[in-house]
Amino acid sequence: MKNQEEFQPKGTVAILVVFVITLIVLWGTIYLTLLQRGGTV
């Protein structure tokens, strides 16, 4: 284990990147699904 001064949370950054991509995909999917179904307003 690296000492605390050297600790770089690379795994954390990777997980957050995956999270943001998931967010965009899921949000986009919901949005496109709703567009396909036709807006009500």
Place this chain on the structure above:
Amino acid sequence: MTAQTYSLSPKEKSFVSWHLLVAMVALALGTLFGPLQAFEHAGLNLYPFLQPLIKSYYQGLTLHGVLNALVWTTFFITGFLTFNVIYGLKRPLRYPTLNQVGFWLMIVGLVMAAIPILLNKASVLYTFYPPMKAHWAYYVGLTLVVVGSWVEGYGFYFTYAAWRKENPGERTPFIAFASVLTMVLWQIATLGVAVEMLTMLIPWSLGLIETVDPQLARTYFWFTGHPLVYFWLLPAYISWYAMLPKQVGGKMFSDSLARLAFWLFLLLSVPLGFHHQYVDPGVPAGWKFVHAVLTFSVFFPSLLTAFTVIASLEYGARKNGGTGLFRWVLALPWRDPSVAAQLLAGLLFFFGGIGGLANAAYNVNLELHNTTFVPGHFHLTVATGVTLTFMGVSYWLVPYLTGKKLWKPDLARWQAWLWFIGMIIFSNAMHVLGILGAPRRTPLGDAPYVPAEWNSRLLQVGIGGGILFISAILYFAVMIGTAFSKVKVEKEVEVPVAEALQPVSQTPAWLDRWAPWVYAALALIVIAYGPQLYEQIRNISLTSPGFRVW
């Protein structure tokens, strides 16, 4: 006295335990009605078999919402915050009698509210939107629960002030700081519902006024309703930030980032209630836009939280030998049921956050509003991110308070995983049904308009609800087994409070000063709510009589 050697007195342990006991009884009773709704959606309506005790789907839904979303959370949180203030500051409560008065006020209020619900005189759900009209005791009871929690909060403030006097210049220990901040947030947030109760619903239910203004009531309610979510979440965050890292063998990645995130939640979580009112005709579009922007701004402290908590976990996992970009996750102590429950809660909470952003987007919200997407979303947040975390916390806190070993830790671990699996099935189906247009708060099993494409998802709602119910039974079995166990812990359970990677003394002083942040939070509320509240109050339309629709 160090964190490792400080111990609550038997009286203090008993006081915290009473909070947890009431919370768990509420959860147990409320949870009975969860599967009833889920099974009803799947076509198995068990409500007729509960006659004459429970008269309708909506009475069951009210019991489920009030007991689980309001009572379980509020009692567990006030108990947990009490524990954190005492343990964090390493001193007794300044005026314990004050806190006891607060607790008993909450109990009196709970009983007052429960009676009309059980008598089917208050089946108005936990949001109690007028013009649905409940018995006055329901409104007075809920008000007393809130007032009691305020009184407990005053006890925290006096205790904190005494500690500050004894420790000038020291940084407030994080768990105590975050707990007091959570109570400040709660006291600001509940001003909305307090005004709604005192100026409208209680006089109305007592017959002092004949009619109400439903639009203004909704505005008051959502002034409280959204920050209520953060009152639920912040105690879970306290555990994730400051306790879970210790449980996984690590440290808190950054005390400063943690405090900054909490301040930002205080600042930003109240002035955004109109995003719950996007479809309300009485709120101008411009103000809905302002609140939408503020809603998205909460994503920033949420990401700060995600980063800091995961980095703390990664530090612990790598210390335990974890390697790789993602593989280190496997080096976390998943066999510890308290850890497993909280990690799984956090994992599903990620998806709750994504659903929250969908709800917050104006045009998407117009499609999803009042669909099953919404309960699907908050079962990932309050019913998993919060509740499963509290369950995980209780796996070390109850042994600490009772001096008994956790009964059957393997069963506790199964409980966490079953909750996780059940919630994935239940919540995913609810989200999809919502996108397909299924309305929420509706006994869909009786609805004549259900299209074929909903059927498989409705079945999944029932299956998920059933698995969640089994998980809940396991949880109560473990808790009761622990409470009545004859096996005592060899030495007092260590309270998991993580050190920060950097010394806390390096945390900037401005992150430990209350006045600027509290004044800024109040100012932002005045800016974001003031003009519109003024308009709605000036143009108050007391036009609607009460209705009993159940």
